[in-house]
Amino acid sequence: MKNQLLAWIEQDRDKFIQFLRQFVQAASPNPPGNTIATMQHIRSLLDQEKIPYDIRIKEQTMPNLVASSTFAAGDKHLVLNGHIDVFPVENASQWQSEPWAAEVHDNRIYGRGVTDMKMGSASLLFTYIYMQRLKEHLKGKLTLTLVSDEETMGPNGAKYLFSDFADEVTGTSCLSGEPSSPYTVRFGEKGAVWLKFVITTPGGHAAYAHLSPNAIDLAYRLIEDLRGFIQFKYTEPAEVVKALEESKVEFDKANGAGASKLARSIIVNVGTMKAGPKVNMIASRCEFEVDVRLPNGVTKDDLLDYIEALKHKHDFSYEVMMINNPNWCDPDSELAQIVRNNAHSTTGIRPVNVLGMANTDARLWRYKNVPAVVYGPTPIGMGGVDEHVSIDEALNILRVHALSSYDYLSK
Numbered sequence: 001m002k003n004q005l006l007a008w009i010e011q012d013r014d015k016f017i018q019f020l021r022q023f024v025q026a027a028s029p030n031p032p033g034n035t036i037a038t039m040q041h042i043r044s045l046l047d048q049e050k051i052p053y054d055i056r057i058k059e060q061t062m063p064n065l066v067a068s069s070t071f072a073a074g075d076k077h078l079v080l081n082g083h084i085d086v087f088p089v090e091n092a093s094q095w096q097s098e099p100w101a102a103e104v105h106d107n108r109i110y111g112r113g114v115t116d117m118k119m120g121s122a123s124l125l126f127t128y129i130y131m132q133r134l135k136e137h138l139k140g141k142l143t144l145t146l147v148s149d150e151e152t153m154g155p156n157g158a159k160y161l162f163s164d165f166a167d168e169v170t171g172t173s174c175l176s177g178e179p180s181s182p183y184t185v186r187f188g189e190k191g192a193v194w195l196k197f198v199i200t201t202p203g204g205h206a207a208y209a210h211l212s213p214n215a216i217d218l219a220y221r222l223i224e225d226l227r228g229f230i231q232f233k234y235t236e237p238a239e240v241v242k243a244l245e246e247s248k249v250e251f252d253k254a255n256g257a258g259a260s261k262l263a264r265s266i267i268v269n270v271g272t273m274k275a276g277p278k279v280n281m282i283a284s285r286c287e288f289e290v291d292v293r294l295p296n297g298v299t300k301d302d303l304l305d306y307i308e309a310l311k312h313k314h315d316f317s318y319e320v321m322m323i324n325n326p327n328w329c330d331p332d333s334e335l336a337q338i339v340r341n342n343a344h345s346t347t348g349i350r351p352v353n354v355l356g357m358a359n360t361d362a363r364l365w366r367y368k369n370v371p372a373v374v375y376g377p378t379p380i381g382m383g384g385v386d387e388h389v390s391i392d393e394a395l396n397i398l399r400v401h402a403l404s405s406y407d408y409l410s411k
């Protein structure tokens, strides 16, 4: 069967590349996150293949696709998850070619969203189609979820599916095609908490500094103490430590020197600041937003307790804008082992277990204690200029996704 799968992928080479290029051309920058044309492209292929699916909509411009097939009796339910919205383009003139043209140069496809994650989503879609042809050899259930509204962690995509259709989409394992690189498989993620702080003072004329403190000065002192959270003592789960110790060298190779250390550290980043109306006035208001990245072992409550304690020393108010707790699943789950083995036999590289530095929808499965394994392309130009994927790498990922889905559901 596995040879049959590889033969289909070989036959479909041009079809797959063509599909992926048109997938990128059906632009879906988020914000604003309108994915109607992009979803139509997917639907056309499934209609052509006569494969049924449902469209689940919370927000009209952000459709989500759920397709499910049940095979012979079995306990396993594999969910293939991808998103179809992409980052916006900031500096189109700096690109070598038009970001939405999906041009091919040197055997690479260039375009916004091709690595994050239209390549991975196209691969999961083709995998789903191939599994229909192998129906009588599979057990259990296979579900494909292609969602909108991922890039802004919005409520209209995977979160909506989990809130309204959890039984359909939870499954027993999840395979995601978010970027990882051939060197790594992701078994978890750091967490992220976004906070907005406000400091106010009476203010006044700058020459009369004795009459009011300056909100910007107070903000600097508060930020200094917020950064102190980096020293917070925590205990990491032993399995996470073991996996990350083993993958240090490759982690740095895939993500840049220092990545493996950062994956286990707290990061405090002040991302925006707005203050003061005029140079010769004492700033009476300072507003700033902070992004705190949490390694596994630190929870949002640890952070919020720390911030509450600062209230004894500083006068400020704050609100929590977003919380994604850190997450991980068994680095050696059945699906993880299957994916690593197929990656090795396909590429010659045995990927190691690492954490994602940023958040993806895969976290939602891990929050439900479902192992979620991420294996996708090298994140080149992701969110930046000249995003691209090598066609050879794209085909290898399709092979690994298809072979792994077959292995998981045929055993």
Ligand SMILES: [Zn+2]
Binding pocket: 083, 116, 117, 150, 178, 179, 360
């Ligand atoms: Zn993504």
